[in-house]
Amino acid sequence: MAQPRIEIWFELETRCNLHCKFCYNFWKDGSAQAPSRLSTAETIEALRRLFDAVDCQQMAISGGEPLLREDLYEILAFVRSRSVPMVLTTNSTLLSPTKIVELVNLGVTTFQVPLHSLNREVHDYLCGLACWEQTLRNLISLRSMGQNVVPVFVATACNLQDFPGVMKVCSCLGLDEIIFNRFVPTGLGRIYENTIGVPDDSSLIRALLQANEIALGLNMWVHLGTPITVSGEIRSRLNRIVLASCPVGLGQSRWLIDANGNIRRCNQSSLSIGNLLTDGLRILLQELDKPRSTNSGADQIKPCKILSDGQLLQLGDNPVHAPRSE
Amino acid sequence: MNRRESEENLLRAVERMCESHSKGLSPATADTKLLDDWRRELPVQGATGRARALKCNYGPAEN
Numbered sequence: 001m002a003q004p005r006i007e008i009w010f011e012l013e014t015r016c017n018l019h020c021k022f023c024y025n026f027w028k029d030g031s032a033q034a035p036s037r038l039s040t041a042e043t044i045e046a047l048r049r050l051f052d053a054v055d056c057q058q059m060a061i062s063g064g065e066p067l068l069r070e071d072l073y074e075i076l077a078f079v080r081s082r083s084v085p086m087v088l089t090t091n092s093t094l095l096s097p098t099k100i101v102e103l104v105n106l107g108v109t110t111f112q113v114p115l116h117s118l119n120r121e122v123h124d125y126l127c128g129l130a131c132w133e134q135t136l137r138n139l140i141s142l143r144s145m146g147q148n149v150v151p152v153f154v155a156t157a158c159n160l161q162d163f164p165g166v167m168k169v170c171s172c173l174g175l176d177e178i179i180f181n182r183f184v185p186t187g188l189g190r191i192y193e194n195t196i197g198v199p200d201d202s203s204l205i206r207a208l209l210q211a212n213e214i215a216l217g218l219n220m221w222v223h224l225g226t227p228i229t230v231s232g233e234i235r236s237r238l239n240r241i242v243l244a245s246c247p248v249g250l251g252q253s254r255w256l257i258d259a260n261g262n263i264r265r266c267n268q269s270s271l272s273i274g275n276l277l278t279d280g281l282r283i284l285l286q287e288l289d290k291p292r293s294t295n296s297g298a299d300q301i302k303p304c305k306i307l308s309d310g311q312l313l314q315l316g317d318n319p320v321h322a323p324r325s326e
Numbered sequence: 327m328n329r330r331e332s333e334e335n336l337l338r339a340v341e342r343m344c345e346s347h348s349k350g351l352s353p354a355t356a357d358t359k360l361l362d363d364w365r366r367e368l369p370v371q372g373a374t375g376r377a378r379a380l381k382c383n384y385g386p387a388e389n
Contacts, residue, residue, distance in 0.1 A: 118344035133337070136344075140336050144329070146369035165347035169340060172358070174365045 003055040004288035009256045009267065011035075012043075012075065013063035018091050019128030020114075021192035022154045025064065026270045028188035035260040038277070040071040044078045046261040046276035051082045053281055054288070060112070062089040064259075067099070073106055080107030087112060089152075092138040093131045100145055110148040112179065113139060118165040126159060126196065143174050151175055152225070156183040157197025160207050164214050171218040180211070180241075181225040186268040204228050208241050215240035255284065336364055 014025070014034040027034040038046060050056065059079055066072060067090055079086055088103060089112040100111075115135055117123040123132040142149045151170050153163055163180065170178055182204055185193035199207070208230075211222050216239075224244040235243065246266075256264040262272035263280045273287065274280025339357040346353045 118348045120344075133341070136340050137333070137337050140333050140340070143368055144333060144364075162348075165344070168347055169344055172343060172353075172361045172365070173340070174368045 005055045005057055007057050007254045008059045010059055011062050011258045012066050013069040014259050015068050016065040021126055021196050022156055022183045023188040024268050025187045029190040032270055035258040037259040038261050040074055043075055049281055050276055056084045058085045060087040060089055065091055067094040076106040085109045093134050095138045097141055111142055112150050112152050115151045115166055116154055117159045117162040122159050139173055150177055152179040154181045154183055155199055157199050160199050163207055167214050177221045179223050179225045182228055208238055212238050212240045
């Protein structure tokens with residue numbers, strides 16, 4: 001029987017060398033402990049069990065900052081040995097030409113690198129560290145070395161207006177696809193939400209309509225990483241914007257694994273269906289075996305609801321909460 | 327010019343370009359040309375790799 005096809009977002013490392021004000025890692029608001037970390041051997045064993053049971057179409061290696069993980073290369077080598085294509089989601093500050101070559105040799109096919117503004121001060125403010133120049137430098141190096149690069153823009157109220165310019169500069173760097181993530185205030189983002197601001201739906205839709213025009217002119221595509229609800233009329237006008245759906249919706253085949261081997265549906269939620277080294281894999285297979293219409297996983301986590309003024313009403317297993325001041 | 331110097335020149339051109347766009351101005355012609363020439367020599371990004379990268383977000387709205 002054919003194995004179920006899934007995609008994995010692997011939060012391999014909980015530590016990060018930046019302090020992004022929008023970071024969604026759920027433990028960063030102080031409400032929970034960061035997931036503990038499996039040893040190298042345990043991590044590889046967890047992945048072995050997973051790969052033996054499912055057809056993993058691709059794996060995004062994320063964090064935290066995955067390049068901080070000391071045994072990263074051992075883990076990548078194992079994933080590569082199972083022929084699973086890998087995307088490295090990195091803030092890029094720890095990259096070097098030598099490291100890029102090593103990562104590509106270990107099976108990394110694409111680098112996802114954040115660029116949040118044309119303005120050094122805005123980017124560095126959002127990232128909590130002066131890294132704008134290093135980011136541009138690494139984007140140039142990656143492209144000069146012929147690597148696939150997809151820039152990622154997190155849209156907060158304080159940088160939303162910069163998106164058109166970011167698209168234009170990315171185009172000049174030969175990057176014709178870009179990910180646009182609306183800021184969802186969880187984790188550290190929950191602490192800073194009043195400072196950096198959550199764009200409301202109407203601002204986001206205006207930005208997307210403008211981005212669509214720019215994308216048409218530059219032959220680019222904009223991919224939403226987090227869902228934005230648009231009407232049918234607006235949707236028909238966004239022919240260069242690839243919309244996204246909620247990961248806890250019915251029929252999704254994208255799953256998240258954290259550094260402790262816990263299987264989760266959503267980056268923003270701490271709720272796990274189980275651990276790969278205990279009973280999690282069995283539960284995952286049960287979930288994947290259900291017809292889409294009866295997939296009950298979404299019962300456990302409710303998708304976020306964001307009011308038109310940007311206030312987060314509900315996210316995942318978190319109860320309704322009001323924006324918190326810094 | 328070695329690769330390091332070349333990339334340094336590109337970086338400064340991109341920085342100036344960012345500043346121009348931030349101010350709503352057109353980038354300097356010399357900077358645009360430098361990047362155009364560089365971009366023309368770049369290998370085309372692999373479509374497969376790109377698609378794989380992007381699918382690893384939350385998935386299409388139609389799901």
